[in-house]
Amino acid sequence: MSAPKSDPPTADRAYFAAFLDLRGKPAVVVGGGPVAALKAETLLRSGARVTLIAPQACARVAELELAGALRHMAKRFEPADLAGADIAIAATDDQAVNEAVARTARGLRIPVNVADNAALSSFIMPSIVDRSPLQIAISSGGASPVLARKLRAMIEALVPFAYGRVAALAGRFRAASRRRFPDPEAHRRFWEEVLDGPVAEMALAGREQAAVDALEKLVSGASEQPIAQGMVYLVGAGPGNPELLTLRALKVMQQAEVVLFDNLVAPAIVELARRDAERLYVGKQRDRHALEQDEINALMVRLAKQGRRVVRLKGGDPFIFGRGAEEIETLAAHGIAFEVVPGITAASGAAAYAGIPLTHRDCAHSCVFVTGHLKDGTLALNWDALAQPRQTLVVYMGVHGLAPLCEQLMAHGLAGSTPAALVENATFASQRVVAATLAELPARAAEQGVRPPALVIVGEVVRLRNALAWYEPGARGEPQPAAEGAGVASG
Numbered sequence: 001m002s003a004p005k006s007d008p009p010t011a012d013r014a015y016f017a018a019f020l021d022l023r024g025k026p027a028v029v030v031g032g033g034p035v036a037a038l039k040a041e042t043l044l045r046s047g048a049r050v051t052l053i054a055p056q057a058c059a060r061v062a063e064l065e066l067a068g069a070l071r072h073m074a075k076r077f078e079p080a081d082l083a084g085a086d087i088a089i090a091a092t093d094d095q096a097v098n099e100a101v102a103r104t105a106r107g108l109r110i111p112v113n114v115a116d117n118a119a120l121s122s123f124i125m126p127s128i129v130d131r132s133p134l135q136i137a138i139s140s141g142g143a144s145p146v147l148a149r150k151l152r153a154m155i156e157a158l159v160p161f162a163y164g165r166v167a168a169l170a171g172r173f174r175a176a177s178r179r180r181f182p183d184p185e186a187h188r189r190f191w192e193e194v195l196d197g198p199v200a201e202m203a204l205a206g207r208e209q210a211a212v213d214a215l216e217k218l219v220s221g222a223s224e225q226p227i228a229q230g231m232v233y234l235v236g237a238g239p240g241n242p243e244l245l246t247l248r249a250l251k252v253m254q255q256a257e258v259v260l261f262d263n264l265v266a267p268a269i270v271e272l273a274r275r276d277a278e279r280l281y282v283g284k285q286r287d288r289h290a291l292e293q294d295e296i297n298a299l300m301v302r303l304a305k306q307g308r309r310v311v312r313l314k315g316g317d318p319f320i321f322g323r324g325a326e327e328i329e330t331l332a333a334h335g336i337a338f339e340v341v342p343g344i345t346a347a348s349g350a351a352a353y354a355g356i357p358l359t360h361r362d363c364a365h366s367c368v369f370v371t372g373h374l375k376d377g378t379l380a381l382n383w384d385a386l387a388q389p390r391q392t393l394v395v396y397m398g399v400h401g402l403a404p405l406c407e408q409l410m411a412h413g414l415a416g417s418t419p420a421a422l423v424e425n426a427t428f429a430s431q432r433v434v435a436a437t438l439a440e441l442p443a444r445a446a447e448q449g450v451r452p453p454a455l456v457i458v459g460e461v462v463r464l465r466n467a468l469a470w471y472e473p474g475a476r477g478e479p480q481p482a483a484e485g486a487g488v489a490s491g
């Protein structure tokens with residue numbers, strides 16, 4: 001049977017994409033300005049031996065020459081300068097010189113690029129997403145450099161920096177793996193499994209030595225691919241607005257098999273988990289079915305032991321009033337691998353979005369985070385330490401205990417006129433800021449019906465809000481917090 005015939009390809013690509021090996025190869029850059037210097041540096045990064053030709057050169061070129069990185073010939077360009085070169089780049093502001101370089105290079109069949117002049121160039125330089133040894137090259141073929149730049153920004157955000165590490169690790173073992181799997185098909189399968197499995201996971205999480213050890217065993221045949229071992233990611237989901245997630249948080253969510261979340265995590269954030277991930281509400285709200293802390297811990301252990309990739313989403317930062325430590329202590333006790341992904345804590349989110357800096361050279365040299373959670377109806381805090389001048393106080397879970405909080409601070413020396421604010425639903429479209437004095441805040445909060453989640457901020461910095469507030473809550477299409485009354489138990 002003959003394969004169906006298909007037409008020969010049409011020439012619909014502007015350029016032939018390729019990566020050149022220039023290590024140790026002679027390269028010539030003509031021009032002495034900052035653009036020429038940049039081109040020279042790009043060549044140097046690829047290991048080329050660069051000669052730069054220009055009667056005068058900028059400071060950067062002088063630096064590079066002084067460091068022994070390139071050779072600068074202080075002269076005008078002549079065709080003989082390209083003899084023996086593997087590649088040429090012209091970046092002068094003299095069109096005639098650029099044309100001469102292009103003509104000479106083409107005559108000698110040397111690839112040539114003229115800065116900002118695709119017509120004179122035989123090759124163009126793409127923009128690069130660099131995860132060396134991985135490189136992603138992007139070009140719009142000159143059609144829209146701005147679009148290419150946007151695409152580059154998207155890819156930059158998408159590809160973990162650690163991919164370079166994983167690629168380098170794979171590179172180190174490539175010769176050995178080829179010896180072990182002489183059959184190319186088996187060799188390919190080996191790497192597919194490795195790169196989908198725990199070894200890659202360890203490298204991505206920065207556990208380089210563990211990855212090397214495991215890979216050494218696999219390549220030497222001393223062990224089978226370790227059975228996909230479960231792993232728990234304790235992820236800070238930030239104060240609520242999904243834009244404030246970290247790249248790492250987004251990445252692990254997109255690989256999650258199970259996501260455990262509670263009421264402080266906005267639905268829009270839970271949405272960002274991998275589409276087929278199982279989503280389990282383990283919230284801490286009295287009126288919805290929820291698990292106790294030790295049940296959550298036990299559930300994570302059970303899921304991980306089944307080999308699942310579990311993301312435990314926490315509001316804000318997991319290590320700030322998030323019981324993150326308790327959760328991973330249990331994991332550690334069971335020998336389960338975990339990673340902690342920090343998040344923007346509510347204090348940072350509220351400060352930024354309410355225009356209240358937490359420190360300031362003039363009026364706040366320290367900042368203290370405390371929990372205002374009532375225990376048996378009272379607040380057990382070190383009041384003398386909190387009622388200090390030139391200090392910002394941020395109270396988490398302080399809505400229900402607001403009145404005793406303000407009273408105690410005044411009783412321990414803070415003036416009733418000290419500025420204070422409540423930031424409700426910080427970073428959400430429904431954010432509200434109620435600002436008053438310490439003496440008046442409880443009454444104002446009650447009038448306005450402030451409800452959790454909200455943060456109390458006390459200190460002179462609250463005044464700066466008048467000048468620094470920039471966020472306009474309520475813009476349409478902005479994210480909303482979880483259910484009505486989110487954070488009840490933590491209020």
Ligand code: SAH
Pocket residue numbers: 238239240264314315316317318319320321322344345346347350395396397398423424425426427428452453454455456487490491
């Ligand atoms: N780990 C979290 C804090 C959990 S404690 C973090 O780092 O932010 C819960 C308290 O955080 C709430 O009672 C409230 O005081 C505060 N909080 C969380 N999200 C908030 C938000 N979007 N706006 C205001 N306060 C918030």
